[in-house]
Amino acid sequence: MRRHPVALMVGVGLVASAIGIALALIIDWFPTDAAKQAGPIDTLYDVLMIISVPVFVLVVCATLLSVWQFRMKPGQEKLDGPPIHGNTRLEIIWTAIPAIMLVSLCSYAYTVLTDIEEKQPNALVVQVTGQQFAWRYAYEADGRTIETTQLVLPKDRPVLFKVRAIDVIHDFWVPAFRVKIDAVPGIVTEVRATPTKTGTFEVVCAELCGLGHAVMRSTARVVTPAAYDGWIAEQVRGGAAAGGGTGGVNGGEDGGAAAAATPPRLGRATFVSNCGSCHALADAGTNGSAGPDLTTALRGQSEDEIREDIVDPDKRVEEGYQPGVMPSNFSQTLSADQIDGLVTYLASVSR
């Protein structure tokens, strides 16, 4: 009489496991995979699900079967179960089998890890800097450093992101690439990805970094290698002309090369590389959404007011936005020339 319910439960368990595994595998749970690293990680997830679902089903089925089969029936109020205190063979089995399973899973995960973190010979190095609450990127090209707020990557070329933070911990994460790494003040962390699809993908901050954590977003644009080379060339040219194109260029760390340019041009370049990730401004071609849209918000502001908004942003805050989100240290991180340029530039476009 006992055997029948057990057989039934085994059947139910098999069906339930099959349904669970099918749900895990057939439905596309994750965002698009746009990097070489995504494939192995997604496969690892599939393998983990194929193993996990039956374990869970086993526990649930055993519980349900016990409840069904061994629940107290009327008249059994005074009965006790048999005094079984253990079974060494059974205990060895359920110690050994999970241990073997886990060790093999670990070995598999280790091969995936070495796979996704494999060093590539001709990797493109992108410097990523996180600050409250924006991402900035820097490329090396022709001996110059190109600073921008837009991440542009060539398709099919391995990229090494060197990640820094200037204030608190952030986390650089492109969900479509699967990989992420903390941006830690004081040290440089590294993460590798090889984009395999062109398109625009979101960059997210994944480590709580303060008030604006939820709006600390940016985009990664993956383009064909030719388009990337064109973009880089445009950046370098723009840098030489101090402000053409969509990105600014600083010849050195102190922005010396750009300082020779006229204030509005320097201002535009500074805006694109420092402000554009949060603020939209039609003239500069930026489309950040964390802060107010400056195309409209700046109308009618004097130069003094604009300067105050930059160096002391919490003094007056646009309606609908909260104080404390915009960094208050621009008077230290930007040179006086850059701030003057910004003010001149913004005053000129807001008129």
Place this chain on the structure above:
Amino acid sequence: MGVVRSLMHYPDAWSDGDAITTVSLIAIPLFFLVGLGCFDYWFYYAAGRPTRAEDHSSHGATSWKDYFRVNTDHKVIGIQYICTSFFFMFLGGLIAMLMRAELAQPGMQFVDSSTFNGLFSVHAALLIFLFVIPVFAGIANYVLPLMIGAPDMAFPRLNALSFWMLPMAGLLLSASFFAPGGAFASGWTAYAPLSTDMPLGQVFFTIGVQFAGASSIATALNFLVTIITMRAPGMSFFRMPLLVWANFSTSLLVVIATPFVAASQFFVLLDRALGFNFFDAFVGSGKNGSVLMYQHVFWFYSHPAVYIMMLPGFGIVSEVLSVKARKPIFGYRMMAFSLLAIVALGFTVWAHHMFVSGMQAWIRVPMMITTAIIAVPTGIKIFSWLATLWRGVLHLDTPMLFALGFLTTFTLGGISGVMLSMIPFDIYVSDTYFIVAHIHYVLFGGSLFTIFAGIYYWFPKMTGPDVRREARQAPLLVHVRLLQRHLRADAPARPRRHAAPRRRLRRAVRDAQPARHDRVVRARPEHARLPLQHGRELARRPARGGQPVARADARVAGQLAAADLQLRRRPDGRRRPVRVRGARRRPRHLPVAHRGEADSCRLRRDVTDQRVR
């Protein structure tokens, strides 16, 4: 602190609002504790006044007001713990509902982002430090001395002090919403340097955690000393109930790990208040703080903390399942060893919280292996519980249903934990809702279900009417019992041990005055046959038409007699060193049997009290 700050040439060393608040937040709870009388004996001792050893003569609460005073009775303290922590659970739950309301739609509706960050930080801090950890301490406070046959905890006054530090911690954490700049909004993890850079609310967390941590360290020491030194004679370690084992393991974890969280928060406090720059690595500050150090120190506590929040629940589930399945626990020794294995392994896995933190890459691999391996002892426990159910007689009442719910939901949490231990998958999902789901499966499906199972299971024991006051309070008693029935919807179908045990006891006492063991070991014949797996049941079950067990199973009676003899005291108050031969040669299954003994000792002590009066 003002002195230190002025020595260090701070501007406005004495009048800085932050500094004043920081000092007050430390001082006010301490003064409150002094005023409450937690340190009375310290002052007596210091002033040379006679101090009297705690003889447990003034035990218990005689009115509801006693629950609001410093009381040294472990049962009163247990109730105080449970009620306080449930209060903070409701608070934390309300905060969670606010969060979900805010998240129901994109954009901000009810709160701004700073308040939202504060909400989830306070939610986590309250539920971890003020609910899950202390409520287990409360339950164990109540039942653990009963289970090992101890008259009380080893340090009753320390016990009272560690309870009273909790409301202080809870009020600090909750009051942070009123601080200028809002509540601490850096998560319950309070990662530096975000936490050193936060508004004043952060200090409430930093100091609140010190009080909660001090409380749980003191309680854990108390449990350790109680378990090691105050077990009833004959109760060896491998005869202890699994709940005692679980609390023993938990206390080991707490004593070793909790100082680390205290240290991490002291670092933050020193950074904030005195500019120590442990973690200051801001670009341009010129400081060389080590940001990762905070995470290592913090997680060296906070991973074992997960086991601090789980192991007592394992103990409760072992009790409930074996009693409600009417079978001894399956694989007792392996259950105890797996607890110890979890304790040991629990200290080797902390960096799996830091797979994407930018620490040295090689550390991740050993941490992955230990993290995965810790699922083995946990699996042993799950399978042993399932085997305990097998062929039992399952009484599906409320505690049992919670315990079964725990089995399945906790399995889900455990499996997702194994998935998270796999580095490449963790790199993808860390800092996402996968983690949130995992921790809530473990702490809600794991800890909360076991807490409810335990509360429902021991609720009648905790609220059971007092023998001596029963006559006076009969009308009230009816209401209490009605309330009990409302809480346990199935009560009419289950007249077993939960129904006001002490009331039956009195009748049993009257019947059994001449031969006291007889009273205890009488039971129905069908129970007498069994190898005392429900010793506690036997002890509790009154003589009603049954025959003395002694006749059916002399060994059983011998054991109980041994416990009884050993509990009798000499006139000078010391235990009489009685060794009963029967107490030494016991069959393998005794751990379960012993529970019965311990409890019966307890009952008998009540009897003695009564007679003295």
